Amino acid sequence: MGPKDLQEQINHLANLSAVAGERHDTIEHILTGISRLSNEVADAADYVPAYDQRTYSQALKQLTDQLNEAQAQFRPKSRFQFKRRNPPSGGDAMADRKNDARYMLPAGGQDKSSSPSAVTAVANANGSKLSSEDHKDSLSNLPSVPAKNYNEEIAKDSTDSRVRKPSFSTARDITLSDHEKLHIILPLSASRATSAGALTNMKGCIVDMSVPTRVCAGGAPFASLALKNISGSLIVAGHVDGPVHITGLRDSKVLVVARQVRIHECENVDFYLYCASRPIIEDCKGLRFAPAPKFHSADKDESTNMWDQVDDFKWLKAEHSPNWSVLPEEQRITEDVWKDKVPGHPGAGLDDILSTVGIGAEA
Structure with missing residues (x-):
């Protein structure tokens, strides 16, 4: 299983059920795949050029980061909140809105940044920004580690x-x-x-x-x-x-x-x-x-x-x-x-x- 396949499984996690353990099993499968690819990259160090080695390592790091971000979305959020007895002043209200996650979401109450069609910024090695679609393309175009004879x-x-x-x-x-x-x-x-x-x-x-x-x-x-x-x-x-x-x-x-x-x-x-x-x-x-x-x-x-x-x-x-x-x-x-x-x-x-x-x- 290559980086592109793992990327697709990460994107599909939100559609899986957490009740029957389906999502957990898929996450374990993804982690195993990333670990196997990491071992292959390490073992290929003696015959793969340094530039390709860095490219492979960066792609695996991006996959790991994306998996961590996806898992964070599935963690239950605390329902505990402090309630104010007195209405806040205008300046305090604006500050509260700025820090309240509910006001960070677009209309409809859903985080559009996690949808497949959204464009999210991903930092590349040079510090520039890549859209999620560009990042997906970079993974699909990543050359496989050449087989050793x-x-x-x-x-x-x-x-x-x-x-x-x-x-x-x-x-x-x-x-x-x-x-x-x-x-x-x-x-x-x-x-x-x-x-x-x-x-x-x-x-x-x-x-x-x-x-x-x-x-x-x-x-x-x-x-x-x-x-x-x-x-x-x-x-x-x-x-x-x-x-x-x-x-x-x-x-x-x-x-x-x-x-x-x-x-x-x-x-x-x-x-x-x-x-x-x-x-x-x-x-x-x-x-x-x-x-x-x-x-x-x-x-x-x-x-x-x-x-x-x-x-x-x-x-x-x-x-x-x-x-x-x-x-x-x-x-x-x-x-x-x-x-x-x-x-x-x-x-x-x-x-x-x-x-x-x-x-x-x-x-």
Whole structure:
């Protein structure tokens, strides 16, 4: 929601009912929107020009001031008044009229300054006056904060380290694509962008998205997640409240905690799952399944995990599908490795970690 949308909601407050809490809920929604925009402007400080930064900040301040003014109009006015026993003199009467709010209102008893068609003065940065219509136009013409290209930033990182920690603090969703031989770890700040996630065209990578999607760590689960065209990689996908669609993976290992998992056209992949429904596979072979490690699924009820109740939609015979099997316990990645090795540690490079979890150095 941009400044123009918030402006319209502020202008509409007077038409909302205060009895059922409708006005209060809208005010809370506006405050949340202003707070989110303020965070986005602050996070964009390293790549947005100073002039634009000031423009955004001024617009948000104007929105905040307008909301405060609108709220002030809704506060109940005191009915208590002193009554004079003696009629005031002519000079006192004029002074009283001057200070009496009732005589400040136009004919009809309503404050026309709050109506949409009225022209009210709004001070701009140079101290000049803008009409309310001009102010509304200035908000509607305000450019949106330019989206940051996190994939480009990851690819251009000039450090010698192969570890990347993109914040995704200004993004609405998480999209990682076209990376090779990188260890990508998402920090907690990425929890702002977990409305959806997508990983595509990854080769020889480690991607850990567990921290921003773990509720117990202060994160927020993905609403949905898609993994596509990934080879020779370790993917710690984290928590997903909705469906996970996995397509075209080869020679990789995936850990995910989700409500639903659908796997298509994958080969030689180990899955460590917590799945609240039966996992579905189609056009796959060489898949092995194991339960998600407790380190990543501690907040889930193990009795509801259906990790080993896989349905192969392309295998209609009564006997067990040859396209998947249960991963033997002695071949599973241990809890200690998930907890201590996979996140990275001093002296361990990308290939070292991949080798530890059973993925060859050559992707």
